[in-house]
Amino acid sequence: MSPTSTDGGRFRRALALTVAALVVLCGVFLTLGYLQGPKLSSAQVDTRGVVEQSGQQVRLFANQSVAQVTPAQVTITPDTDFTVSTQGDIIAVQFGSRLHYATEYTVTIGAVTSVYLAQPSTLSYSFTTDSPTLYYLDRGETSDDIVTTGLTGSARETVYSTPHIQDFAVLDEFLAVVTLNDDHTSTLSFVNTETSVVEKVRLPAAGSISGLDASAAGNAVGFTLTGGTNNSTLYTIDLTAGRTVKPVLGIDGKPADVLGWQFLPGTGTLLALTFDRSLLLVDPVAGTVSPLGQFLGLDKISPDGLTVTMTDSFGEVALTLANGDVQRLEPSPVDGQRAFQGATVVLPGGDRIQKVVVPDASGRRFASLLVYDDGTTARVLYQTPDGTGSISDFTVSPNGQYVAIETVPDASAAVSDGYFLDARATTVTTVIVDVSSGAQTRSVEGFALKW
């Protein structure tokens, strides 16, 4: 055999061996791939969004298109309601309600198969939800502070400090801050939380501001103004369209003078109760107004924005916004004692958190309590020490997990801070309570806590 033919044979043999080896290796990995079933490539979830809004999703991306997944295949711990849908290689698990703060959730999907092969596998993904940043107002001797803190621990940070802060609201990039002037008028300012630049808002007229509130998206703010021709006239500022202060128009097309108002959670629309006792659903951007009935007072809106508690001549009622249904709310007895109902928040599912007053054993003194009422029994969430304090207000966290309770520990010894609007006792304290357990997780010296 000549050298050339030997070398030529060497190439041919190497080529044949290479091809054979590659065929075998392809066969091995193909078999392994068939036996493996679908795998989880990646997952997406907005850990902040899932605690702020219902209907959020965790999306699991498989490494191949998978057969339709049924709810029976899905397990979520801790338990929460959900729906599931499948498209291509994406399995989307949509949560029916807001998830708990700072909690590790595990989504496990069993018996997942590809659209081609019956080989099943289990996909599992865990994530931890965000803990909220809480804002509150701490009034001091010479200056007032807007402070941020967490659900636990004692860390706090002052984000803005100035004298005579009446109220504030948290926006996407700003704080809306109302301060009191010596002439008994209010000033509204936007404070950039990054740069600390303060931008004063030019009001339609000098006057006093009340009922400051911000939309859930953090791009609109509203308030009522009294002064000049304004008599508790409702105004909004759409921050996406500049700093123009616009009146909210009522059904008659004129600026609405209101007894109370609030943005609906998760939307840019608002509820307003006008002086003629008409409850209106208003979209300030679209300019639409829908009447919802006649009531004496506007109380609190449920965290999901579907139900609002109103007062009529006979007490508290729950108004379902979608269909206008009205249900009278009767407080359940507390430890066998009859309770007198105060402000109430209806939770998703119909249970409610409400402020009640109950007489003590002597029947001569009354204690202020916050209770969780499932319609038949009432469980005490919070009462002041020795029953001597008062509960002035409370706000339920957007996911319904916690309630922040504004309280004055000893009402009889309370001293006012002297503010001519939205005055508070100097000892005002906000207590945060876990709704499910009633455990107190945190208390801060201050009020107007924003979730």
Next chain:
Amino acid sequence: MTSRLAEHEHVHTKTRSPRRFVWLGIGVVGIAALLGIRALLTGSGFSLPNELQDLLTLSISVVIESLPFVILGILLSIVVQVWLPDGILMKYLPRNPALRRFCISLFGIFLPVCECGNVPLARGLIVGGFTVPESMTFLLAAPIVNPITIITTHQAFGFDDGILVARLLGGLAIANIIGWLFSLHARPDALLTPGFAAECARPADAHHHSRTSKSVDIFIREASVIMPALFIGSLVAGAIQVVVPRDVLVALGSNPLWSILAMMVLAFVIAVCSNVDAFFILPFANTFMPGSIATFLVFGPIIDIKMLAILRTTFTTRVLVQLTVVVGLLSALVGLVVNYVA
């Protein structure tokens, strides 16, 4: 390589022969005609049948994305052959053949040229003294390891499912395995077409031309070879895309084997440039398994209709068949491994 090729019969092919100008004319006129027809149709109110319109659009898209790189490749080829000092590239390469090929396979990092542009450059390397397997190693690796390809692949996929890593490592592995395999061939010059072998065999100082004149000669020579191949390859690629419904390929996307085969067929047919193929295939990522995407990104830059047409200017049909089989199997293996590991 030059010395080995010098054993060939000395063929005095005139670079500026009428035949070359004819081929150059076919290439240039053909490509200009594609673009011209499109321009004339736009706004004229006259429309071609849908299939013909698709053929025109798809063919032009291949030409438009390839042509700048072909020109750049020819210019780089001229630099290597005429303007770089003799043996400068050889001087710094290791003597060990495997190490030497590995270093050559990394040349592409410094050359932002896609696969079509690499052919004239690879031809230039052979003429400049590289062995055929070394040139093949460069040719196969360069379109994958070039910086633009790396950036666009990262933009499209990030580090998801190891697709980017699989593409880079797979491309380097395939290039070096092919280089090793063909280095075992007894007569590397027999891998080349007779015409190109003759070009390589021509002594460098045969006509004592100036560098500028040589550069013009090489440009005409390479353009006359590559341009018609690009024109014909883009036409065939466009035609097959019109004939083969893409839905057929997509329907196979979730099967471990069929998805890989479908992607290889898609890469072969689409003939999209390696610098932009990651964006082309991104919409398929939800339907196809990640391994099949990796296979597409490894196989496509090396073997497709247009590339085979262009490679045929340099290598024999037998070599191209062998190359296609081995590269196909290696690409499939890369995909299967990614599917198993990712």
